[in-house]
Amino acid sequence: MSPRRSATPRFSIVTPVYDPPIDVLKECIESVLAQDFQDWELIMVDDFSTQAAVPTVIGHYAQQDPRITLIERDVNGHIVAASNDGVDAARGEFIALLDHDDLLVPHALSRVVEAIDRHDDVDYLYTDEDKVTADGTTYGAFAKPDWSPERLRGQMYTSHLSVLRTSLVREVGGFREGFEGSQDHDLVLRVTERARRVVHVPEVLYHWRAVEGSTAVDIEAKPYAETAGIRAVQEHLDRVGIDAEAGPGAEPGRYVVRRRLAPERTVSVVIPTAGQSALVRGRRAVLVVEAVRSLLERTDHDRVEVVVVHDTPTPPAVLDELRAIARERLVLVPFDRPFNFSEKVNVGVCHASGDRLVFLNDDIEAISQGWLEQLVAPLDEPDVGLTGAKLYFGDQTVQHAGHAYYNAGYHHPFKFWTRDEVGPFGELVVNREVTGVTAACAAMRRDTFFAIGGFSETLPGNFNDVDLCYKVRAAGLRTLFIATSELHHYESQTREARVQEWERLAVVSRWGVPDEDAFTPRAVAMPNLRRIQQLPDELFSQP
Template sequence: MSQKIQKIQRIWQRRGILGVLHFLYQNAASQIKNKRAYQQWIEKNTFKQEDITSARQQISQWQIQPKFSIIMPVYNVEEKWLKRAIESVRKQIYPHWELCIADDASTESHIYSILTHYSQLDSRIKVVFRTENGHISAASNSALELATGDYIALLDHDDELAINALFENAQLINRYPEADFIYSDEDKIDSKGKRFSPCFKPDWSPEYFYSCMYTCHLGVYRTSIVREIGGFRSEYNGSQDYDLVLRFIEKTKNIFHIPKILYHWRSISASAASGSQAKPWAYTAGRKALESMLERSIYPGHVEETPNPGIYRVRRDIIGNPLVSIIIPSAGTTVNNASGSLCLLENCIRSVQQMSTYRNFEIIVVDGYDIPDATLEKILAMDVKLVRCAEPFNFSMRINRGAAEAKGQFLLLLNDDTEVITPEWLESMLELAQQTEIGAVGAKLLFPDGRLQHVGVMILEGNPCHAFYGFDNEQSGYYCSNIVNRNYLAVTAACLMMRQEVFQLLGGLDEAFPLNYNDVDLCLKAHQTGYRNVVTPYAQLIHYESASRQKGLKPGEWNQLNHKWKDYFEKLGTDPYYNPNLSLKAPNFELF
């Protein structure tokens, strides 16, 4: 509760009582809308009898009939939940499975009789009764010893699988036989069987995964790799599955996402699904699992816990002391604000120099011979390098000219209408940009009143959209997406860091986009080449959006972007970092 009070206090200080009321109304309205929307979604997406008939026909024609070993550790669970968990497996449309159950020396008498009954009822159900209570990792490993399938799937003893869970996974494996790790979307289910709180996930997003185990249920893993890495480790009990997957993904890149609800997580008092305080030791184990990952990584570092249980910040050590070249195109525009006139360029440079704790940077200002002499004199006294460009304003051209003069290993593209407000902004971006698999790194940008301007760009039906545009900064986003490092298809060049070598490899900014979409184009080139892009909320700047240049699109810009990227958009199908079940009308992660 104290976190919520502190959040309200911060909004009050920035935006007053009206801001607080708007925030509370926005949250309440969103919750009500989402609850209603999900019930409507369930009605439209329930697997019907004709779907089952069609699925069975498909199964009979498949070349590959993978066998799934469902791992289920059991300990003193209520009789009704245990039966429902087992029955959800027996009801699977896809028939090639085995349920591997390990009872962890339960003291409740009904456990033995239920498990014995089901093992005699269905030969696909295997049971081992442990003589000592070893907790969840030991019990999971005992169940794993029974497994003979090509893949294992993890099921908690009080949860349920959707009827099509294994069918959907087997269907994907027939399309992509190389699949090693498959995860699906999930929801929660209460004691009365009502489903709620769906989690519609992005495709594989490593930086998001290092912030929280978003893949969770249903997770399906190639058995041989699980055995290769040694199964579950007891020292990570509570987050043993997080530890397992952190080690698993070091062995494969063949990771797939099924954007369907295939798992129902039981929300009762004994379950982690009931709330963040249900199993506090699990979050300590999660931090330990991440620390272990960092010890194995070529990018070591440390883990910081956040005010949100189960949400972490992985900090990578910066390799060496690389020079960052900050490139700022500018005309030295002055605007009026509440305090009087403000030269945006001077304010931007001053914030960089005064706020930044990372000191190895150079500032390159690119202008069109249009910065007023008085401003020019001031910024040159700030140890700034000036590059002049006589051609008509073209943002891409000016960035490219600045990059050609840059001495740094890293480039930081920066609008002159920004103001740094977090001292470690450069470190936060550097620790990501230095990684060889990462292309563009973006920052969290705020309007002067504290509303969100940028936390990532999604491309929905060819339209680049800013996630949660205009929402309050205290809005944590969809499953904390606004407050953790998260992968996006694109980020804005108002503040974008990239290694110089990657920038040059991609050909810099396309000068055919003189004003808009040059950043989206750059990020798409990076993604197409195999890099991933990421936004870090730990680098924050105020963005006086387009205060120094004309707003809006020029004729043909949108058509130009979509013509250039038509084939790639078709190949992607949808934005991989935005679940296809979510609305395309607005990028706010809502169903309708």
């Protein structure tokens, strides 16, 4: 039976076309024709290609299949104009964006339909993607996080395949002139501001063509996209009322969002300590003293209170030194009960007066100027419940960049990556939603802390932060990893955490066994295996 053209198809696949290699263009169209879901239309907008063969080939396919439409522009208008012509012509309930040299997997649309049918209020869907070479080899699969609005501010991570409700695309005015190169990022930011629901389909359904000059191969191929991207993010921040400045990130395609902390916010930094000393960069130092000194030096925020919960054997000289550094900002809380990290922090919070709380281990040293402002400011968004900083060992390797809970365990992905590395898909340099963060440096609103019952004192040593993060999520709040808040954490790199089985079971009895992480899937979170796989083969060959 020959395919029929529906009056209102489920999908309008919009493809702006400009001078692609003909064989690649054909493969692209064939990948649409091969869909096992049939209710679609393909709108190909030829943006005045110089090769006459381009519209001829599309026209040929359009003659064969009534679901394919060719729109020929009279002038070259660049991708925004061409895409908007496609949007104007779309009759489908959803618009799927497909580049002229990329490929859909045969069950792409049927998988998306399944997701739409599960949530009838979905306005935007995105899927995982990989790259495909000229010979059809696929590589670089990107297992994306579930809906992660903070990450979208730092990079256009949803990218391909993006499927948007047509009415909403029109409501926000389609693609915008002046955002060429980042027009899809700008559109998705505007659509998701109004979307009732955003759904991630965790399966590679799109092959992004890696050819010379494409951003799939070289992220710096379109330098103009960077400026447009920063502007798109900045305008988004302004629209949603976040007081922040967008700027260039660690590499092209990544953006840094630097929030401003309202001066009236009162912040209490709670530090449990026993007043120990340790060698720090070859010098013996009292850890808590260095922590307090650096945290105050590297913040410009005035209304900071430092609550030090100290074991009663803490030497008086240490307390005197703390008084000298923090002066009227210091609150000393003696603690004379057996070791219980959770209890110690809870007691500290009960003596704190700030409306924002920062939990800080005493073996921490702040590195980045404004670390506190960056960590605390996102808590002004009502649905952000917890933020965590980026921590390094003394040798500048990563100690913490967010937790990931999967495979029946609780993990620190990206441990031992170096400070200058951006991580897979920018994980280390972009602020993003995570399942959990370490309590070695984390921040919460005071009301949230009391609403969820603080740290569980049934977990005195391990996993109290994991439990806290689960509580935050159960309260319907987001947890953010803040890459711009950087600190040293002088925890021993070789220390084996002595985890008791009962501790793990205590967490599991509350929250269940973790299977797959929603924000850092195991495919992304197991970097050591990935890095070994990327090493050149000759390293493993016999001499």
